[in-house]
Amino acid sequence: MTASQTGRYSKYIRPISISIDLIVILILGFFFFKDLNFNIERFLVYQSFGWITVAFFIRFYEIYRFTTPLEIISKIVKQGVIFLLITIAFFPFSKQVVFSRLMVAMFIFSVMLLITISKFLLFYYLKEYRIITGSNYRNAVIIGYTPEAIALKNLFETRSDYGYRFLGYFSDKKSNQNITGKLVDLKPFVIENSVDEIYCSLNEISNENLKDLIDFADENYKKIKFIPDTKEIFSKNLKIDYYEFFPVLSLKKTMLHEPATMIFKRVFDIVFSISIITVLLSWLIPLLAILIKLESRGPVFFKQGRPGIDENEFLCYKFRSMKINKTTEKEASKNDPRVTKIGRFMRKTSLDEMPQFLNVLLGDMSVVGPRPHLWAQNKVYGNKVKKYMVRHCVKPGITGLAQVNGFRGEIQTEDDMINRIKFDVFYIENWSLILDLKIIFQTVINIFKGEEKAY
Incomplete structure (x- = not known):
């Protein structure tokens, strides 16, 4: 079984x-x-690690289709200055080589020049690519028919280089020829028209409907962003972006979705x-x-399709612990007769x-990470939990x-x-290296201690 993905x-x-x-x-x-008399491999590893670490903290690679050139330049300057200091810091600990200001200066200048050129070429190439080919566009809808919502729609249409395709307004408070439908029509419209992003006017939707909409967006891999037509900021998990002078709020990504963390x-894995x-x-x-x-006929390894990241199927490997049977989509129960002695x-x-x-x-x-479930469990609980x-x-x-x-x-x-889902979601939203190490350590302890439901 596979899941259809766009x-x-x-x-x-x-x-x-x-x-x-x-x-x-x-x-x-x-x-x-x-040509310097020192371990060049160690230096290059140090440089790469230093670059990625700095990029992580200053969010160097967080550049979006609406990011301004001035913001990109600001990131490049910050990255370049800190990377220069990291490069200089290597030499006092290397006794085999004499520090050369000129060589370091030429190296940093060359690196930042080429990276600046490549970054702007990629940035402008993608903008032109969207305009010329009409590709890499994101379909968007807006909840509400407020002046702010209308202004955002106009921005989408005038700034084609941003790469958004506006598909319609949805509102329960307004009714005219510009409204595509009411809120009850939104979910099927989003699915049927492959909508990528939902923009929501905060005064057009109740808290209950908003919570339901966020759950819907999570479960269907859709982005939800908020148009701030009120001064009240109601969530700490919001960040603000500017499309020119137009402010848009969106839910923050988790640490696990940051490029440096990934x-x-x-590498750790x-x-x-x-x-x-x-x-x-x-x-x-x-x-x-x-x-x-020795105990039973059949292969040593058991391979089974499981849903992975983005619900894409992969073959999950295990040592075969059961006799050959036709009920592999049924999870094991206590004293399961299918399980062998060694199993x-x-x-x-x-093991x-x-x-x-x-x-x-x-x-x-x-x-x-979250344990991969059976496809049968996805069917049963996907829309229920x-x-x-x-x-x-x-x-x-x-x-x-x-x-x-x-x-x-x-x-x-x-x-x-x-x-189980509560713990999985908590892990995704609160990931840290320390948490990973704690989980690994506790797993080893549980193996030796034994677990009640390990059967």
């Missing part, structure tokens, strides 16, 4: 921009400093999974393969999940916050799933 190349723009910048730093770093988490594969799986796979084969041991110790480190290495999963689909905005994990808090294994009541 995609654009926009999600690749930041990774491409980051990759270009790092390639520039590595090539110029090697060119300027290759890169850091991916690769290093951690390679360590586990090398140290444990290299001898554990042959040993368990023999035990599995019961593997499930109790979570059956170990091959998923191969999924981590392949990029389908993360070490820590609030924020259920939010868990698909990040990669699934081998272990997660819900699992270390006891919400793993068989779903006996709807409350079991509700509590």
